[in-house]
Amino acid sequence: MAFTGASSAKKKQEVEPMKPSTKRPLPAAIGAAGLLAAALVLEILPYGAVLVFAPGPGEQLIQAFSYFSLAPFGYANFFPLPAGILTAASLLLSLLVLFGLLPAVRKQISAGIPGLRTAAPACCIAALACSLLPLSFGPVYMSWASYTVSALLLAAAGLLFYTAAAQKKS
Numbered sequence: 151m152a153f154t155g156a157s158s159a160k161k162k163q164e165v166e167p168m169k170p171s172t173k174r175p176l177p178a179a180i181g182a183a184g185l186l187a188a189a190l191v192l193e194i195l196p197y198g199a200v201l202v203f204a205p206g207p208g209e210q211l212i213q214a215f216s217y218f219s220l221a222p223f224g225y226a227n228f229f230p231l232p233a234g235i236l237t238a239a240s241l242l243l244s245l246l247v248l249f250g251l252l253p254a255v256r257k258q259i260s261a262g263i264p265g266l267r268t269a270a271p272a273c274c275i276a277a278l279a280c281s282l283l284p285l286s287f288g289p290v291y292m293s294w295a296s297y298t299v300s301a302l303l304l305a306a307a308g309l310l311f312y313t314a315a316a317q318k319k320s
Contacts, residue, residue: 175316179248182309186241186274189302193217193237197295199230200284214293227291229283236277237303243270244310247317267317271310278303 192198196215199222203211215221217234247266281300284291 175313176248178309178316179244179313182270182306182313183241183244183248185302185306185309186237186244189299189306190234190237190241192295192299192302193230193234195295197293198299199227200291200293200296201225201227202290210290212290214295217299227284227287229280230296233277233280233299236273236280237299240270240273240277240306240310243273244306247313267314271307271314274303274307274310278307 194216196219198217199215199219201213201215201222203213205211215230217230217237220231222228223231243266247270278300281296281303284296
């Protein structure tokens with residue numbers, strides 16, 4: 151009996167340790183791409199960029215536009231258009247990093263160039279800043295859609311930073 155216990159202990163020692171998984175950042179990257187896609191859909195809808203017009207004294211007319219509309223840009227609300235463009239760029243960069251669509255991108259990621267890992271979160275943070283800057287005009291210049299876009303961009307930036315850190319470790 152003592153001999154059997156020794157052999158089972160020996161078998162336990164022979165088991166190889168598990169290798170660290172390189173797929174850990176994959177769910178976070180998929181989640182970030184989904185959040186960015188949802189933010190982009192909300193930016194396309196005509197609810198995000200708010201303009202306040204004053205047709206007369208004491209009157210305010212509030213109209214909402216798409217982030218990609220040139221009307222807010224023409225009325226000096228410059229921030230929604232760059233926020234939309236940066237969100238689209240961040241989504242494309244995150245998909246490039248996620249799927250490795252181009253062999254050159256795959257080689258650069260495996261070579262450890264940090265530029266591609268940090269480009270998507272940097273674009274996402276810049277889009278978040280542009281999305282929140284209409285608050286400098288006042289809270290009336292933000293709508294439920296623009297607050298939701300900002301929350302989605304913040305969550306996506308966190309997931310993209312996690313993905314970049316996890317890719318750097320592996």
